[in-house]
Amino acid sequence: MNGDYGSEEAEMQAYLRAGERRAAALGNRGPIRFTDAGALHPEIVEAYWRCGFYVFEGVLKPDELADIERDLHDIIDRLPVEKGAPVDAKGRPALAVDCTGPNLQWARPLSDPWGGTSAANGRHPVKMYEPRTEGVPREVVFLILGSLQFSEASLRVYGHPGLLAVAAAINGLDFTPFNEALWIKEPGKGASVAWHQDGTTHWDAPDWDEGIHGFNFMGQLYGCTAANGVWVVPGSHKQGKIDIAKVAAEAGTERLPDAVPILCAPGDVAMTNRQALHGSFANTSKDWRVTVNFGFHRRRSVLGVKSGGIHNAVATYDADRIRERARLIGYGIDARRQRFPDEAPFVYRPHADEGLSYRWDDAARAEIRDYNLLDLSI
Ligand SMILES: O=C(O)CCC(=O)C(=O)O
Ligand SMILES: [Fe+2]
Secondary structure, three states: OOOOOHHHHHHHHHHHHHHHHHHHOOOOEEOOOEOOOOOEOHHHHHHHHHHOEEEEOOOOOHHHHHHHHHHHHHHHHHOOOOOOOOEOOOOOEOOOOOOOOOOEEEEOOOOOOOOOOOHHHHOOOOOOOOOOOOOOOOOEEEEEEOHHHOOHHHHHHHOOHHHHHHHHHHHOOOOEEEEEEEEEEOOOOOOOEEEEOOOOOOOOOOOOOOOOOOEEEEEEOOOEOOOOOEEEOOOHHHOOOOOHHHHHHHHOOOOOOOOEEOOEOOOOEEEEEOOOOEEEOOOOOOOOEEEEEEEEEOHHHHOOEEEOOOOOOOEEEOHHHHHHHOHHHHHHHHHHHHHOOOOOOOOOHHHHHHOOOOOOOHHHHHHOOOHHHHOOOO
């Protein structure tokens, strides 16, 4: 088994247990609930905006989780045998070799690929502790971008009526996509994600507020623990751009004392404000963490905005671009309708208003290759 936290193991264990206790006291978890009038329940809205994250319990049922797991195994099977290889372990063309968009992100086991580097505009200033590994292990894939083109189960999660209704409640009926990803934190290998805030574009905007950079849903296939999950500093989404290096220096450790872990059972889906200070530690635990991650924005946060450079090329996001990218919402809803015909499909207002309808079929499957070149990153 690869390394633990070495001389820091006892402190790490104490930190994990203390974080679990702080998380349990927040009061920001439960099933998706609406009022009789159809609004997202005010207790959920209050807790989300107070904490910067909320855990929706029991959203993905066992049959849906089994679909996701099947796709995960297929994806892992089709990964390049090593970084840069054109084929998988069975000699077939590897996943994403025919794509031009960014897809597979590799890291040495248990390393911190971004902390203290200039990656993503230097938004991860603090290097995380890197547990020792045996020998010089090969890099592994820990993040897959544009994931809806590789997993129909993920696309169906993307069309989930309850989650899309939450997105409409938080970001407005005309909400837009951001991007989608699969995070794979393998036991004894999963890389850490150094502390960061996700937003890049609106920190100095005159109309800045706590929701301007949107949120991510994080659906958990196997659940997540203090050891392998994402940690959040509650309330930090309201603070504007945080001097993360200073926070860590004052704490004297990257185990930030106010942070709490997002704790999920299989099928729970967390909603995390992208402005919240968050990160995750190298997964030295024995448990896999697989997150179906997808974000949404307010339309006014992206329309007419020039951004990009991290997930996609710099561009000005006009209405055509947003419409084209939002076809994935239409495909997700239709793919879900085909798999779960007894469920009432979500009606995405911009599609209804414009009379647009989307059919998930073989033509669509081919057509969405490289769809993430049009991510709406802000
Ligand atoms: O899943 C993780 O460890 C990090 C996720 C994250 O940083 C994000 O979704 O913005
Ligand atoms: Fe993030």
